[in-house]
Amino acid sequence: MQLPDHFEFMCPVKTGSGSQALSHLPSDLAALDARKPLILTEKKNSEKGLVKHLVQAFKTWNITLGVYDGIDDGTNLETVKELYNLYLDRGFDSLIVLGNGNVMNTAKILNIAVSGKPEDLKRVKEGGTITEPLKPMVYIPVISGTGTETSGDACLDGLCVSSTFLMPDIVTIDPKVLLDEDPEKVVNTGLAALTYGVEAYMADDANPVTLTYAQLAVDFVVNNLEVLVRESLVARGKVKAAIREFQAKKERTALVNAACMAGYVYASTGRGLASSLGAHVADASGFPKGIAMGLLLPYAMDVSARIKGRDLSSLMRPMAGIEMFCCTPEAQRFDYAVNRVRLLQNELFSLTGGRVPRTLEDMRITRKTLAGIAEKTSQENGACDSALCLTILEHAYDGKPVVS
Template identity: 25%
Template sequence: MVAGLSLPRIVRVGRGAAEELGDVVAGLGLSRPLLVTDAFLVGTGAAERLTATLLRAGLSPRLFSDTVPDPTTDSLAPGLTALHDHGADSVIGFGGGSPMDSAKALALLGARGGRMRDYKAPYVNRGPALPVIAVPTTAGSGSEATQVTVITDSRTDEKMLCMGPAFLPLAAVVDAELTMSMPPRLTADTGIDALTHAVEAYVSRKANPFTDGLALAAIATIGRHLRRAYADGSDIGAREAMMLAATQAGMAFSNSSVALVHGMSRPIGAHFHVAHGLSNAMLFPAVTAFSVHAAPGRYADCARALGAATATDSEETAAAKLVDALRELCHDLAVPTPRAHGIDPDAWTRLTPLMAEQALGSGSPANNPVVPTADQIHDLYARIYA
């Protein structure tokens, strides 16, 4: 099998790496970046500090901080205006998954025009697009290393998966010090998101030897450090480990694929405005339990990497232990059910058929060890609600 691999050209990893952002951008021959972030990072002063590194490198940056959680086609409009007004030659995504998704979308629209709906899966976006430099502030999405962005259609509430090399950052600056202010809930949700990326990349029908190594390394690191980071946000060792694992998991799934958890997660986020990592966490144990019988060896490898099973366990026993370990992890990290999160049961039931249709339409479930029917997805949604 020949695997086609796509990775950022430049990756700077380590504490203090953000201070080198200006040198990275200048070294790429760019001079007028649009820094895309959110109001929270402006409020903490982090956006100002990052802007200062760009100015010290002799660059002419402009700040756009009006991104929203789970970005929409409507929320991109003012960013596109800012990009054109500035004459930007590049886009810096600074923040969690939402600023990163916004930055990638703006880079494509700024160069190509059109609507995001024109670029959704299964269409493969090869460009042109403005160069993207990614600076993550959460250890979860892995967006700094992926050729994926997710934008919600404001008209239909469809969470559109958009894929292709055009969305791959040219450079990534990964600095664990930027994650120190993450509260426990965000630490938990983004950490489980990274674990989902790694497990799905490993069990995906598109997995390959390159992504296997990255996925298993990420799973092992998350197994050792996620609870530590959740319990003590000042544990810089745990933060640094989780940041590296999130980037490894992003590289893994971007070069294989995600599967059923992500396919079912996106509609929950779109219709009920649940954060992406949290909706993944709600689904993860039940979807894994549904899938393990089709690839017990692959799931057993994940269990052993996570520290949930031993080499002496049979494949079936180890795979079952993975499901138990995921349930225990979600319990320890206080992951709520959709019901406990406050989602109305009537709305959930009414929208379940549409969510099942949208999950299948995204293409991700086709990569799952068990390719589900719409009825099976419907049943899984009902099962995880309570």
């Protein structure tokens, strides 16, 4: 790999993943001088017993935990204000986020307020930047997510902020809290992670440091998503289900690792072609963002490799493993990689009875809206001129690979 003349990468997060991961939390928090954490989560997570697992990990530690499980899609800046008062009144000094998307967004915004002054939120809203590290924050993912939870992005109630200071200090991935979930949500997580991972390879400053995390995101999605969805749809008796659950925990752990790593990568490289376009396609179609991004990904890969001339052959390695990669002639490796993504999508389409679309036509977007989406995207993201964006969209509409 030819190194770029200048590249940068940072991931300030400590990741702990696997069996008994939660039991490491109290000592990890103590190392950050945090003694009274406030847990933020959703009702459904406390109902499923996930909060209990977390509380169990703090036994013998003589720490009082605060638990707020009222976060939902309606959570807004008013809620943040109430939580702000609660945090200060009760003397909390850190946040533990158990959940995904909106729970994490709320926590990030709340952390800005409790780390400085509440006016900081107003300042940030008016375009000010965060200049100091915030209070300790731990993220405990559940199986579904957006892939940007671990990044520096936060969006709540119309307030969108981005700063590396918003990345969590600790990410704790514990299979105990990774329960089975609606396949569509799992697919959304996986495809978002895959897209951010692959986009790091397509970025102008693609470099071996960023690609450490990116290759793992790609590897873990490609090698776990399909089997996870397929097996979750099989009906089983109690014993067989318990045996299957053992294996499923491993696959879910890998998938969530991918989602977290994708967030780290995204925080450094930002949006690429597929994710920029995907955001607008999601808005236009009502499909979740991850699924929209993933759908566009192979076409963006085509454009990057076949039109822009990027060498993406090394993407095959995390997908196929060292053995297959080495045995495949270099000139065939990109084809393998892009077809692997297409194959994955077609499989997911078949497994979910068409709920995961393969083409924009499957999404029931009309062809004439494509030009508008292309235009909007190119205005936002300078790297994508509107003709190129339209090429991607049109090919994705028909499911037709882009050739040079």
